[in-house]
Amino acid sequence: MNTQGIISKEELLKSWQGHRALARRVIEKFPEKELFEFSIGGMRPFAEMVKEMLSIAVPGLESIVSNQIEKYDHNLPLTTKQELLEHWDADTPKIDALFSEIAVDRFKESFKIFGEYEFPIVENIQYFIDNEIHHRAQGYVYLRALGIEPPFFWERY
Amino acid sequence: MNTQGIISKEELLKSWQGHRALARRVIEKFPEKELFEFSIGGMRPFAEMVKEMLSIAVPGLESIVSNQIEKYDHNLPLTTKQELLEHWDADTPKIDALFSEIAVDRFKESFKIFGEYEFPIVENIQYFIDNEIHHRAQGYVYLRALGIEPPFFWERY
Numbered sequence: 001m002n003t004q005g006i007i008s009k010e011e012l013l014k015s016w017q018g019h020r021a022l023a024r025r026v027i028e029k030f031p032e033k034e035l036f037e038f039s040i041g042g043m044r045p046f047a048e049m050v051k052e053m054l055s056i057a058v059p060g061l062e063s064i065v066s067n068q069i070e071k072y073d074h075n076l077p078l079t080t081k082q083e084l085l086e087h088w089d090a091d092t093p094k095i096d097a098l099f100s101e102i103a104v105d106r107f108k109e110s111f112k113i114f115g116e117y118e119f120p121i122v123e124n125i126q127y128f129i130d131n132e133i134h135h136r137a138q139g140y141v142y143l144r145a146l147g148i149e150p151p152f153f154w155e156r157y
Numbered sequence: 158m159n160t161q162g163i164i165s166k167e168e169l170l171k172s173w174q175g176h177r178a179l180a181r182r183v184i185e186k187f188p189e190k191e192l193f194e195f196s197i198g199g200m201r202p203f204a205e206m207v208k209e210m211l212s213i214a215v216p217g218l219e220s221i222v223s224n225q226i227e228k229y230d231h232n233l234p235l236t237t238k239q240e241l242l243e244h245w246d247a248d249t250p251k252i253d254a255l256f257s258e259i260a261v262d263r264f265k266e267s268f269k270i271f272g273e274y275e276f277p278i279v280e281n282i283q284y285f286i287d288n289e290i291h292h293r294a295q296g297y298v299y300l301r302a303l304g305i306e307p308p309f310f311w312e313r314y
Contacts, residue, residue: 005162006264006279012163015283040197041301107163117311122163126172130290134310137294144198153291 009107012122013099016129017092018156023053023132024088025151026139032081038142046142049135050084051076056128058091060113061098064106064121072114099125166264169279170256173286174249175313180210180289181245182308183296189238195299203299206292207241208233213285215248217270218255221263221278229271256282 007015027035027050036047055074063070078084107122117124140150164172184192184207193204212231220227235241264279274281297307 004165004167004261006166006169006261007164007283008161009163010161011279015280019287040298041304043298043301104161104163122168123172126164130176131310133287133290134294134297137291138298140291141197141200141295141298144200147198153288 009099009102009104012125013096016099016125017095019129019132019136020057020088020092020095022151022153022156023050023136023139024085025155026136026143027081027084027088029143029148029150030081030139031146031148034142034146035081035084036079038146040142040145043138046135046139047078047081047084048074049138050088051078053132053135054078054084054087054091056131058094058098060124060128061095061102063113064111064124065098065101069112069115166256166259166261169282169286170253173256173282174252176286176289176293177214177245177249177252179308179310179313180207180293180296181242182312183293183300184238184241184245186300186305186307187238187296188303188305191299191303192238192241193236195303197299197302200295203292203296204235204238204241205231206295207245208235210289210292211235211241211244211248213288215251215255217281217285218252218259220270221268221281222255222258226269226272 027046030046036045039045052074055072055076059070059072076087078087102121108120110118111121111124112118113124117127119127143150184203187203193202196202209231212229212233216227216229233244235244259278265277267275268278268281269275270281274284276284300307
């Protein structure tokens with residue numbers, strides 16, 4: 001973007017994948033039933049939040065790489081913890097590959113992600129990551145409420 | 158750091174202050190008593206999480222700017238919502254000023270923040286921000302459990 005950049009493309013991807021590794025640990029900690037059913041204060045079960053993450057990351061990157069604006073769809077047909085984890089793991093190398101296809105100069109370009117939010121591409125991707133951190137943290141509270149110790153916040157490998 | 162940087166120093170600060178503006182809205186939403194007393198699953202009340210944020214941001218930046226490693230202290234003598242918000246608001250321009258004092262070339266330097274975590278300075282600061290997003294999201298669950306609608310995630314102004 002400019003010579004003042006303090007976070008490189010590679011560093012942003014590494015940070016994201018580190019956060020995703022921690023989110024995967026949070027999914028793993030949930031018992032099957034509670035993953036899909038437990039909630040607090042009328043919020044969605046954690047599985048629904050995970051499906052949101054899955055329906056943003058790869059579809060969002062695909063849209064950016066192809067320069068085609070697509071609506072998003074959170075209704076992924078994933079009904080077991082195993083299916084969620086398999087989808088999660090399948091997306092890990094897809095995120096690496098798609099992210100790598102975005103040319104450095106494009107990160108400052110404005111893009112109307114999902115046809116709704118017009119920001120520079122780098123901000124769209126920061127939003128994906130921040131949204132994952134946000135919902136993962138809500139999963140931490142669900143786990144605590146269930147009497148389950150969540151993973152350490154710094155376990156990003 | 159290098160010409161491949163996709164996030165500038167100014168952009169990282171703007172993103173952080175946007176997140177802090179949203180965290181302030183979350184503090185404001187809490188009733189006085191619940192801010193200091195309500196908890197789920199044995200977790201800390203939200204006021205304690207806010208004190209953690211306050212005891213990391215400015216003290217952490219001061220330590221980086223002065224190049225002096227200091228231990229952190231979460232036991233800030235803040236016992237009312239008004240005191241928390243005043244401390245929060247007093248820290249906003251301090252964060253701008255301290256962050257600006259860090260030379261671009263220093264962000265890649267390794268620094269043992271609080272004498273415990275040795276990472277490049279840019280990663281220390283990303284950790285501060287991510288930790289704030291994490292605890293703020295836990296405040297969202299507390300608010301929902303109290304029947305209070307949290308602010309929109311995208312309200313960063």
